[in-house]
Amino acid sequence: MVTLVTGGAGFVGSHLVDQLIQAGHDVRVLDNFSSGRESFLSHHGDSVEIIEADLLDLDAVMNTMKNVDLVFHLAANPDIRLGTQVTDTDLKQGTVATYNVLEAMRVSGVSKIAFASSSVVYGEAKTMPTPENYGPLFPISLYGASKLASEALITSWVGTFDLQAWIFRFANIVGARGTHGVIFDFIHKLHKDKSCLEVLGNGLQEKSYMEVIDCAQAMLHVVNHTNEPINCFNLGTRDTCSVRRIAEIVLEESGCSDAEIQYTGGDRGWAGDVPKSMLDPERLYKLGFNPNHNSEEAIRHTARCLVNEIGQP
Numbered sequence: 001m002v003t004l005v006t007g008g009a010g011f012v013g014s015h016l017v018d019q020l021i022q023a024g025h026d027v028r029v030l031d032n033f034s035s036g037r038e039s040f041l042s043h044h045g046d047s048v049e050i051i052e053a054d055l056l057d058l059d060a061v062m063n064t065m066k067n068v069d070l071v072f073h074l075a076a077n078p079d080i081r082l083g084t085q086v087t088d089t090d091l092k093q094g095t096v097a098t099y100n101v102l103e104a105m106r107v108s109g110v111s112k113i114a115f116a117s118s119s120v121v122y123g124e125a126k127t128m129p130t131p132e133n134y135g136p137l138f139p140i141s142l143y144g145a146s147k148l149a150s151e152a153l154i155t156s157w158v159g160t161f162d163l164q165a166w167i168f169r170f171a172n173i174v175g176a177r178g179t180h181g182v183i184f185d186f187i188h189k190l191h192k193d194k195s196c197l198e199v200l201g202n203g204l205q206e207k208s209y210m211e212v213i214d215c216a217q218a219m220l221h222v223v224n225h226t227n228e229p230i231n232c233f234n235l236g237t238r239d240t241c242s243v244r245r246i247a248e249i250v251l252e253e254s255g256c257s258d259a260e261i262q263y264t265g266g267d268r269g270w271a272g273d274v275p276k277s278m279l280d281p282e283r284l285y286k287l288g289f290n291p292n293h294n295s296e297e298a299i300r301h302t303a304r305c306l307v308n309e310i311g312q313p
Contacts, residue, residue: 002026004068006055006101007075008048009036011177012116012170016072016216017041017048023220030055030064035078040177055097058104065108072219073101074116076146078180081270083142094146095153102157114166114223117151119208119236119277120144121169129280132169132232141272158229166223171236171279174298175212176305182243183302186250190313194256200269203244203261207277208236211298214291221289233287236279241295243269249296253303254313 003020007013008029013036020027021044029041032054041048053060055075065071077083077093098115105113122130123138139145157163178184189197210218218235226233244261251257268275293301307313 001069002028002067003070003072004028004030004064005072005074006030007036009033009038009040010074011179012173012212012215013074014040014177015212016074016219019216019220021047028064031075035179055100056092058100061100061104062107065104065110068110070112071101071105071110072114073098077143080141080143080272084271087142090142090146095149098150098153102153105163106161111162112164113154114219115150115154115168117147117167117169118144119169119171119279120274121148121151124274128278130278131280132234132283140274155230165230167232168219169234170215171208171210173212173215174209174302178302178306182246183250183299183306186247187254187306187310190254190256194259194313196260196262197247197251199243199247199261199263201243201264201266203247203263204242205269205275206240206242208240208279209295209298210236210291211293211301214293218284218289222287225287233284234279234281235284236281237291237294238281239295240278241299246299249300250303253300254307256313
């Protein structure tokens with residue numbers, strides 16, 4: 001089976017490539033390396049075909065579709081906060097890029113797509129844990145709007161052009177090779193000043209977290225065990241962790257336990273941040289998948305990995 005992974009040199013994408021190779025897939029990666037890194041795939045040598053191209057180049061995307069059986073579409077802007085500064089970032093790198101992937105699939109006769117969506121499509125959900133059938137969906141970030149628009153494009157291609165789709169609404173994904181996110185940011189802040197750690201907001205923001213290898217394995221498990229035209233699953237754990245607790249764990253794992261934690265105040269870290277989010281992952285669990293880490297275990301594991309990758313503060 002030839003499997004194309006867009007964003008396959010990125011954080012989640014490279015871990016998915018690892019799992020696909022292990023499962024015997026022939027893997028082709030399309031990445032523009034804006035945030036992905038060749039080093040994340042270098043251990044595979046020539047066993048992974050890597051194409052450097054941008055999803056906004058429709059002709060280039062068309063050229064990657066030859067003989068492809070399944071597309072994992074993970075490429076997107078990885079930084080939610082960037083959308084507050086460059087407001088068309090998510091429109092282009094998310095929604096338009098998804099259109100190009102779908103159109104290239106249609107023209108090339110590729111019929112299966114698995115898409116990395118996000119819990120942020122739920123916005124500030126009034127039901128927690130939030131199930132996949134919660135609605136209406138009112139995202140509050142431009143990133144969330146882009147993910148929801150991409151979901152709509154995908155389901156419309158299923159209805160109009162007979163594609164089959166898997167939509168994965170991720171919790172906050174953490175782990176080795178992380179290039180952004182709260183744990184990554186905290187460690188870099190400590191490199192600048194290990195006596196003080198600034199935390200955006202009041203530290204009471206609380207969300208579900210999932211370790212990245214668990215996430216990659218969950219995607220493959222769902223694709224292998226479901227066969228509806230549209231298969232929508234939350235990927236996460238049954239618990240949450242607060243930003244305050246994340247800060248404490250990072251200080252412990254980085255050897256900076258004496259550092260003072262300073263909060264900037266407010267109930268959210270930035271415009272568009274959802275202060276509290278907890279996914280209902282029961283559909284995933286009922287399908288026979290159980291992650292190896294809960295939220296706090298995933299965070300501690302990630303802190304250890306990133307301190308090792310980035311260096312001790």
